[in-house]
Amino acid sequence: MLKISWLIATAIAVTYGSMAQADWKPAKPVEFIVTSAPGGGTDNFARVVQSIIAKHKLMEQPIVVTNKGGGSGAEGFIYTKVATGDSHKLTFGTNNAYLLPYVAKLAYKPDELIPVAAMALDEFLLWVKADAPYKDAKSYIEAVKAKPDTFKMGGSQSKDTDQTLTSLIQDATGAKFIYVPFQGGGAAGVQLAGGHIDSNTNNPNENAGQWKAGAITPLCVFSPTRLQGGVKVTATMGWSDIPTCKEAGIPIDQFQMPRTVWLPGGVPADAVAFYADILKKVSQTPEWKEYIERTSQTDRFLTGQDLRTFIASDDAKNRKVFEQEGWIAR
Amino acid sequence: MENFASLLHGFGVALTTYHVMLMMIGVFLGILVGVLPGLGAPNGVSLLLPLTFTMDPVAAIILLTSMYWGALFGGSTTSILFNIPGEPSSVATTFDGYPMARQGQATQALTLAFLSAGFGALVGVILITVLSSWVAKFALRFSSPEYFAVYFLAFASFIGLGAASPLKTIVSMGLGFAFAAVGMDTVSGGLRLTYGFNELLSGISFLIAVIGLFGIGELMLTIEEGLRFDGIQARVKIRDVFKTIATLPRYWVTLLRSAAVGCWMGITPGGPTAASFMSYGLAKRLSRRKEGFGQGEPEGVVAPETADHAAGSSAILPMLALGVPGSATAAVMMGGLMIWGLNPGPMLFVERPDFVWGLIASMYLGNIVAVLMVLATIPLFASILRIPFAIIGPVIVVVCFIGAYTVAGRPFDLWLALAFGVVGYLFKKLDYPIAPLVLAMVLGDKAEDAFRQSMIMSRGSLSIFWSNGLVATLMLIGLALALGPLLSTMLGRVGKPKGSSVVA
Amino acid sequence: MISRYTAEIGTATLTAGLGLAAVIGALEFGIGWGDAGPESGAFPFYIGLLVVAASIGTLTQATVGRHGLQSVFLHKEEAKRVASFFLPMLAFVVVARLLGLYVATALYLALVMWVQGKYRLVISVTSGIAAAVIFYFVLEVAFQVPLLKGPLEAALGLY
Structure with missing residues (x-):
């Protein structure tokens, strides 16, 4: 139930946001929170985005990258949750953002974060x-x-x-x-x-x-x-x-891991739209294509409704496995 | 010989004015970040990383590795002067380095530390030059049981040292293991011992513990004794540096043994921290001046420093060849490799020999540059001790807490460092040994992971620890080292029933 | 004045408590030996037990050898010195949490130099502020490492 109301809330927020685009701009340096240790896959993802934004001057304010990879990334998501309403904190992760709370008792729920974009799908x-x-x-x-x-x-x-x-x-x-x-x-x-x-x-x-x-x-x-x-x-x-x-001959048609970007809950819809727009621009640069090719990921930019549909189905698919294996922490 | 030719080519790549200049800048920045605890090499390297995106990969890696060497040297400096290790691997340097500094021999301690570190690094680099292909293949033979055996070996060589009460040693080591277990457990994928506190999610950082136990704890003791730093009056003479250089050959046995231990731990996945502890343990056991250890014995500085740097530099090779980073800093550099468009792995040697051999050549040059530069800073650093304590004491306090905060940007860590400071003070006063706690904290969770992975592989059978020659040999050496002192004490007790040692 | 005996008992009780905490925390998970080796609680559980046992051993040793431990652990004079160092440090941490590390650094250095170092007030305050400013430039500007900040930095527009 909660999940659905969250989807609706974000849907409204994002729709509203795209109407009022570019009204919002960061007023101070933006913090990139990386939910992995330095050198990890998520770390590379965030630093590539950082280097592209810097190179193409997509944002006026500087970017500070901080690694909060404790507890498989939970540290970073909790840090984001606590920063409710702070539109200068962008969090980088994978599907661990909405899957971690299933397998460990954590002080955040996925619906306390706002999904901004999924920028690539990593293959297995x-x-x-x-x-x-x-x-x-x-x-x-x-x-x-x-x-x-x-x-x-x-x-x-x-x-x-x-x-x-x-x-x-x-x-x-x-x-x-x-x-x-x-x-x-x-x-x-x-x-x-x-x-x-x-x-x-x-x-x-x-x-x-x-x-x-x-x-x-x-x-x-x-x-x-x-x-x-x-x-x-x-x-x-x-x-x-x-x-x-x-x-x-293995009847599994799809298993991929999205590389996702999140904002804390309670930020204005304009801010969500602003970052979604910047990340969209990042994903169109040659440097991004080069990163995708070098790491053999699938280039897929998702935001708004598409992103929410993707998350909901990925969430359901994984949850089924977790339930069956008895991994759900309660 | 083929390697030798490649190396000469590598020197050709590395020895340009531009590259040497980058080395000097890197070493300088490294010393700077190394001296501030918490800022450390991983932070410095990740900070420089964006700058290198536009650079040529060879130039970029030269800058980053030079910074790494500089940071390692800077970490040794604070270990000796203030009892605050900047990196886990320089903890063992404090055992004798700090007492030396307090006796007014800071110059000697720093000189010995830098020279033996440089020596260790050179041995490590020579090893990977000569044996590069063999080393990469050898590292592939290591799986979880072998990892566990290596960690066991490191513990075993350190156990039974010191005159502390066995009960207090157990308490200290046990607490170290318990602290290491806090946070995410790799094998089960669950959180342990966090008691619902978000602050404990990512575990208790080793650096916070060290800043508290060593830095703050030691300051409290110093104050209590009403002492200022001894040696304030001791003037820093440049001549002392040269005099100490002349004494270095005296320690040739320790140097060679420690370099061997370091290389061994660098190639096997033990890493620099295990190497420095193990080397210190062995040096103490085999020394004729056992009693002097812990009270300012120069050999106790030479041994861990040599092994630390030998391991640090020989570990670069498995990283390049296998793509598995041995430390946080290496992980950042590997991330850099990928951003520059290079994939670490066995093929790197074939596809980009100019890069690999340029890097190896820069390791020779970078270390020489680093040793020369840090030797030149000794008078500066040693004279810090002459600043009145009313100023330098509070400044160290501030640096400790800033360091504690920068480790992860968590306000909670300030309290944690303070608590560890009190514990360190009490432990020191009541003769609890701190080293076992530190060693257990660094290697404890890795050893546990390796053990449990082995058990998963063997379906719960312990026989996996003697299932092949390599792991069986490692376990046997470990057992011999662990039981050796126990047996000899028992024999000693039988020999002279009125043991003179009183349990403190 | 605190006797060594009291200090031994106090510390051993503290370590026993920490050991007990590990045991209790570990009980939340399995502590047995499954067919995939030890479960995730096993290791902290036994380590915790070991710490408790060794702490009790230390307690017993201290109680039995009590008269040997009547030596003084901390003189009044020493206690004063430790307190004069520890209390400002504690205050530093509290102020750091409230006002940020830079303000705390300036206040702490200035006060300690003035009160304990007997420097002139002007010199102390200037040094404290100078140190905070140097730290700001080295950390935030040169190395881009953010420190804990408080209301003053926000008012000045520094992030």
């Missing part, structure tokens, strides 16, 4: 070691099914995107993995290259280096369409040569 792939005897996703899943609870799937953190996806794969195929949580995707990638785990579901960016070096290989991508980019990464394969998981 199924990776195995290059010298493993599996040619495609199907044969790998068959092997896992033959010996349940012996194959190790590595991922970043616990009860987060990687484990959710592992759980979805198990549901869709009947295979059973041992999920091993590591501190981050980078570590999970190295563990796979070293042969200590059997597979992982890393983002393209986290595993590209090891793939290029021939240590690991992708089996399929959890996206409705194949990835962009015709350039070959290895001698024989490029990103666009990777089949979608649906093609490859």
Whole structure:
């Protein structure tokens, strides 16, 4: 119920905002709150946006970036919530903004933040070691099914995107993995290259280096369409040569992670519209396209109604997994 | 030999006036941020990062790494002068460095620290020059059980040191583990020991604890004793710097051993902090002047500093080759690599040899520049101690609290630092050892994570810790180090029933 | 005057309390050994128990060896000195929370130099303000690290 009233409230706010566009301007330096530690994926996202705004002078006021990555990012979102009505605090995150409160008891609710935009969708792939005897996703899943609870799937953190996806794969195929949580995707990638785990579901960016070096290989991508980019990464394969998981026989048509931007609750609609407009301009620069291509994400700019629809459906999909796995914290 | 040719090429890349100038600017800025606790290297590097977006990647990484070296040296400076470690890895330097400074030997302590740090860094760089490809492959053999074994090794080499009561050592170490457990738990994905306080969500920062326990706690003791800093009258003589340089070869055994420990911990994922503690522990055990440790023994400065910097520089290689940062600063630099359009990973060496070897060459040059520059600052820093205490004391208080705030921008941390200050004062007065608490806080949650990941992998069987030669060897060395002093004390007790040691 | 015995008992009680807090906090989670190894509460639970046990050990040791611990922990004179340092520091933190770190820095340095350092009032106040201004330029302007600010900065239009 709460969720719906929130959607309506933001809908009104944003509609009103777009009518009264550009009436609002930041009056002091704008703080970018990054809900990850320095060097993390969200950190890169925020700093790229910062560098583009600075380079193209999209905003008159300077930008200060602060990292508040404690508690998987909860620290940053709580900081945003407490700053109710402060239109000079822009918060960068992923879908963790609305998913974290399910798995941990936290002092904020997603409806206390206002979504401004989603700027990209990060992709997930199924990776195995290059010298493993599996040619495609199907044969790998068959092997896992033959010996349940012996194959190790590595991922970043616990009860987060990687484990959710592992759980979805198990549901869709009947295979059973041992999920091993590591501190981050980078570590999970190295563990796979070293042969200590059997597979992982890393983002393209986290595993590209090891793939290029021939240590690991992708089996399929959890996206409705194949990835962009015709350039070959290895001698024989490029990103666009990777089949979608649906093609490859794992019936999951879509699993992506949005890169999202938020404002504290209670800020004027004009301010929401102002930032949405700036971020839109950022997403049209060549530097942004370059970032998207380098990290092999999907370029998708969502704001207003589209963004809310996306969040609602992503939220419902994840919530189903959380409920089923008993991860909901109460 | 192929590496050698690449290195020469790298020197060609790094040795331009522009690059050397960048090194000097970087080192200078690094010393500046290193001296202010809390500001530290990660902050400095992330601050410079936007500036480098428009620079050439080689120039950018030279600027950032030089700043990193500078910050490490700056951190050692405050450890020695004020007992405030700027980085976790310079905690062990305070054990003997600060007593030396209080005895009026600040110049000697700083000189020894900088020179041995420079030596350690050079050994680390030479190692990665010679063994770059082997190191990257070796690092791939490490998984959670091996990580746990390495952390265990670090604990084991430090356990049983010192004359403190065993019960108080347990209390101190236990509290360290408990503090480290606060916040998000990687393995279960849940929050622990936060008792519903938002302030505890991101855990208790190690730096806050150190600022309180060491910095504020020590100031309270100094005041209570009614002492000003000793050595106020001691004049700073440039000659002392050169005299101390001449004494360095005396410590060649410690230097070599500590460099070896540092390189080992840098390549394996133990990192600089584990390296400096372990090296200090070993130096104390193997020294002929055990009693002097903790009271201003020069060897106690040389050992942790050498290992710290050897580990810091040799750890750069796994970062480049594997894409896994070993520290907060490395993480920021890696973020930078990606923004400059470089992907860390095994292929970086093949695709961008000019970048990699330029970086390695700049590590040689950057460290030499850094050592020369910090040696030149010694008279300046040492003379800070001559400022009347009524001024410098409150200034240190202010710097401590500003440092505590800048760690994460949380007002709550001001209270936390104050509380740790009181605890540090009480612990010092009642002979509770503080080092075990610090070590447990730095490595505790990492060791726990590694242990539980191993248990997930093995489905709850402890046999994973001797499942292959590497992990079994590490565990055996760890056990030998842990049980060694215990056995020898027991044998010692049997030998002379009237033990002279009285439990304090 | 505080005896060493009192100080030992007080500190051991404090550490026992911290240990107990860890035990209680850990009980919220599983403390057993599941088939995926120890549960998330297990480690803090046993660490907490260990701290409590060792603290009780220290308490016992202190009580048994009581007459050996009658030495003075803190003389009146020493207590005065510690208080004269600690209380202004406490006030500094309180003022910092209310008025921001810069104002607190200026006030604290000026007062301590004037009252305890016996410097002239003008010199003390000038040094305090100068230090705050230097910190502002080094941190906010040069390194862009924001410090805690209060009403004065807001009135001056500094962010």
